Amino acid sequence: xxxTLLLLVSDYGLLVISLATLLSCFALxxxxxxxMMAGGAFAAAGDLVLWQVCLAAFVGAVAxxxxxxxIARHWGGERLWGWLRSRRASARLLSQAEALLEKRxxxxxxxxxxxxxxxxxxxxxxxGATRMPWRRFxxxxxxxxxxxxxxxxxxxxxxxxQIEELSDTLGSVIGALTAGMxxxxxxxxxxxxRRSAR
Amino acid sequence: xxxxxxLAGFAIAAALxxxxxxxxxxxxxxxxxxxxxxxxxxxxxxxxxxxRTYDIPREVLQEILQxxxxxxxxxxxxxxxxxxxxxxxxxIEEIEAVIEARPPR
Numbered sequence: 001x002x003x004t005l006l007l008l009v010s011d012y013g014l015l016v017i018s019l020a021t022l023l024s025c026f027a028l029x030x031x032x033x034x035x036m037m038a039g040g041a042f043a044a045a046g047d048l049v050l051w052q053v054c055l056a057a058f059v060g061a062v063a064x065x066x067x068x069x070x071i072a073r074h075w076g077g078e079r080l081w082g083w084l085r086s087r088r089a090s091a092r093l094l095s096q097a098e099a100l101l102e103k104r105x106x107x108x109x110x111x112x113x114x115x116x117x118x119x120x121x122x123x124x125x126x127x128g129a130t131r132m133p134w135r136r137f138x139x140x141x142x143x144x145x146x147x148x149x150x151x152x153x154x155x156x157x158x159x160x161x162q163i164e165e166l167s168d169t170l171g172s173v174i175g176a177l178t179a180g181m182x183x184x185x186x187x188x189x190x191x192x193x194r195r196s197a198r
Numbered sequence: 199x200x201x202x203x204x205l206a207g208f209a210i211a212a213a214l215x216x217x218x219x220x221x222x223x224x225x226x227x228x229x230x231x232x233x234x235x236x237x238x239x240x241x242x243x244x245x246x247x248x249x250r251t252y253d254i255p256r257e258v259l260q261e262i263l264q265x266x267x268x269x270x271x272x273x274x275x276x277x278x279x280x281x282x283x284x285x286x287x288x289x290i291e292e293i294e295a296v297i298e299a300r301p302p303r
Contacts, residue, residue, distance in 0.1 A: 168229075
């Protein structure tokens with residue numbers, strides 16, 4: 001699987017990198033970080049050009065995020081959100097999420113681009129559905145994707161010979177961070193609920 | 199009902215956290231192991247990538263891959279082998295023989 005994807009990068013180059021970062025914004029299982037690292041490694045070897053690799057990854061990622069946001073905002077996401085909010089089962093959780101996004105939306109978008117990247121696609125949808133101001137979303141998105149692309153392409157450039165090992169390790173670290181953050185947030189919500197139930 | 203779902207979510211998230219921490223440590227330990235040796239040559243690698251990774255002089259690699267001097271295309275090994283009508287495994291073995299034959303650094 002990994003080898004096939006790497007084969008695609010060496011065969012088709014930039015286009016595959018753009019496509020990978022684009023698809024990963026729709027929560028499709030794409031090892032886009034590995035492919036960006038491969039791009040960096042090929043740039044170090046002289047097969048690709050560094051700035052072009054960065055640009056290709058960046059364009060794909062931003063296009064994907066914006067698509068998610070726009071779809072959720074203009075095609076029914078808002079109605080779906082409204083419906084979910086009107087149901088008692090999910091109302092409070094969702095209004096909490098909305099309040100959090102209202103207060104810390106920029107940071108949520110920024111950090112879910114690269115540090116908690118598995119959550120990125122969902123945050124795009126929520127941001128669109130809750131009508132987060134587009135400028136704020138776009139600015140945080142651009143900054144976040146610049147960080148994401150720079151980190152992984154640089155790692156690939158520097159650790160060119162060990163990208164697969166690095167990807168396995170780093171992927172797990174990101175997984176642990178994301179799952180850990182979700183655990184903390186749910187734990188906090190449960191704690192608050194228990195206190196208010198007393 | 200909702201509390202149950204949240205508790206289940208909490209338990210799953212906590213389990214995933216532990217799983218990923220263990221996985222990260224496992225891969226890191228494997229990665230840092232000095233006995234592990236070099237990463238094997240693989241079909242997706244390109245001539246330049248192989249040259250840089252295994253520190254093989256360009257001319258040696260060009261000879262194995264039947265490339266003219268000055269030619270280092272961005273073509274994966276697999277495709278190069280196809281074009282030459284040989285198996286990619288044969289190419290890999292030839293390259294690995296060069297790596298083996300080198301005095302250890």
